[in-house]
Amino acid sequence: MDYTRLWLDYEPVESLKGRSFSLITLESGRDIENILSELTLAVTVMTGSQPLSSGIDTDYVIRLVIDPELDSEGYTLIKDGRIYSVRSGGHRGLIYGSFRLIYIFKTKGLGGDFKLECKPHSPIRMADHWDNMDGSIERGYSGASFFFKDNKVVVNERTADYARLMASIGINAVAINNVNVRGEAAFLLTERHRSQLIRLAEILDGWGISLYLSINFASTIRVGGMDTADPADSRVQAWWSETSRQLFSSLPGFGGYLVKADSEGEFGPFAYGRTHAEGANMLARAVKPYGGRVIWRCFVYNCQQDWRDNKTDRAAQSYDGFIGLDGKFDDNVILQIKNGPVDFQVREPVHPLFGGLKKTNIMLEFQIAQEYTGQQRHVCYLMPAFKEVLDFDTHSGSRYSLVRDIVAGKNSPSSSFGICAVMNTGSDPNWTGHDLAAANLFGFGALAFDPTLSPEEIAEGWILLTYGRDELVLGNMLKILLSSLDAYEKYTAPLGIGWMVNPNHHFGPNVDGYEYDRWGTYHRASHSAIGRDRSDRGTGYARQYPEPLFSLYNEIKTCPEELLLFFHRVRFDHIMRDGRTLLQRIYSDHFEGADTAAEFVRLWQELEGRLDGEVYERVLKRLRFQAEHSTEWRDRINTYFYRLTEIPDALGRKIYE
Ligand code: GCV
Secondary structure (H helix, E strand, C coil): CCHHHHHHCCCCCHHHCCCCEEEEECCCCHHHHHHHHHHHHHHHHHHCCCCECCCCCCCEEEEEEECCCCCCCCEEEEEECCEEEEEECCHHHHHHHHHHHHHHHHHHCCCCCEEEEECCCCCEEEEEEEECCCCCECCCCCCCCCCEECCEECCCHHHHHHHHHHHHCCCCEEEEECCCCCHHHHHHHCHHHHHHHHHHHHHHHCCCCEEEEEECCCHHHHCCCCCCCCCCCHHHHHHHHHHHHHHHHHCCCCCEEEECCCCCCCCCHHHHCCCHHHHHHHHHHHHHHHCCEEEEECCCCCCCCCCCCCCCCHHHHHHHHHHHHCCCCCCCEEEEEECCCCCCCCCCCCCCHHHHCCCCCEEEEEECCCCCCCCCCCCCCCHHHHHHHHHCECCCCCCCCEHHHHCCCCCCCCCCCEEEEECCCCCCCCCCCCHHHHHHHHHHHHHHHCCCCCHHHHHHHHHHHHHCCCHHHHHHHHHHHHHHHHHHHHHCCCCCCCCCECCCCCCCECCCCCCCCCCCCCCCCCCCEECCCCCCCCCCHHHHCCCCHHHHHHCCCCCCHHHHHHHCCEECCCECCCCCEHHHHHHHHHHHHHHHHHHHHHHHHCCCCCCCHHHHHHHHHHHHHHHHHHHHHHHHHHHHHHHHHCCCCCCCCCCCC
16 A cells, blocks of 8 residues: 555556556546546556557447536546546546546446536635745644745645645645745745746646635735835735736636735735725736636734733624625635634634625635644544534525535625635645544545535545455544544533633643633633623624524523533533533543543554554554543643532542642
């Protein structure tokens, strides 16, 4: 097994062995050459001989055909006797359909006749990298950047491997650099890095992927030599127009800009008294002639809060900052909204801008980098959480009110809608540090393409494609993956309250780590209660949701228990729906979560000898670490509450003094 190829490693397939194939298409181009090479490789390894280019004398024929009736990114895959045909309205669809065919060969072999029709749910399916030009990655947990090193753009074999991997899960857009655009990264817009960026864009484009660049809103000052970045200034507008003209005319498939502005110290239009809409529209007009887009992030809040101020609520600020601008953005602007109102915590409610914004293009932002969910050292399969978000009914009153349909643009004629994730890849040979974190990479692509898939189906597909069919491997890995999020949620901060991590690097338990600082993330525990009241008797955040959600969240008695401490300040002796006190629920969750993490080690050890030795050892080491670390989480949190309340665990389990 070559684990560096993740789910794209091929082996002989019993039912294909000795069969002859031919590969036929009238299409041409860099992308077609790429997918033909992939099919050639897969078929050669699986059957034992190279496919031919004429179908007359072969057992089977694979045809790639353009069908103008079909969607350019959708495909129809048909097996009819000896003919397999991949049909699509465009080359991207041919790529996705061909990978699907390879997956079918890999997991099912030749099989009988079939017909599959697929169309990606969201127009844009994007990978956002937070890579810096010095080679580091903000919140990167799997080695250094493979896009940048020593302030230069890197293009090598890994770039090609990366593009192929992304295409194999249906990703069609990639932002390569950190949204915090510091130092040399601002110069990505200039001639200085152009030739390397052209090579990079060509590689991505060859797999149907558009390159985006994160930009600094102060670029006119930082790299343009001007004294202003005011979006209303005609010199600023002209600079962006010319810069965009150059980028679009030289970078194949260039998509546009990703912008973090007026957020966590990043420069933005507020400096000139302008709104987000004025800032975004200025850029949008510069890229409009080329069909470009501006993706503008909504992660905007006051990060200079005084912890003594109990009125200001960080959770409310993103909605408050953007809701009044609904309808004011140009049609090639997309607002990028994190899944929850705070910051990728293990449990948050769905961001109220979904459904709230009705006349604006939007994109949902997930994070698979696991910044707050174990940093790829804990196994934490995130698809169940993503699925909940996508299936959430916003009760927006629009024709389509589920998040997955809203972010797919079902209520709008525009195709500037989509889903993205902050990526978990780096230079580690296995791409994601933790081998099991690759399930999040695969899963994100799968879910963005088809949000009706279940987390189980996706995990099963990933395991079969990566590790082959061994029932014990499949069963145990599924158990680990599918219980990992629940376990993580239980042994870390309780019931939606979030944080309780070490400041800055966000790893490991620290109950008061964010309690007295400027970030607006306070749990405010006393000896008798914990949480912030976000009902209409408190900060009023719950009012950002329409009925019936507002009423549901606004009252302790109806609030979903997993979000209880997000929305309410609750006494420790509050009786939960199953009759336990809140305190006892916290204790028990922590014992149970850590027990589950210990079980992962046992389940994994049963797989010894059934997996590649290196993979086995590497994962075992991480699972052992996780089991140990989860007891640290359990004991720190339980001790904290025990010390506050002096009430022991009702089941007599050990809590430290
Ligand atoms: C890129 C969180 C992270 C930051 C990140 C920010 C963002 O605050 O900790 O590292 O910055 O989110 O999404 O912009």
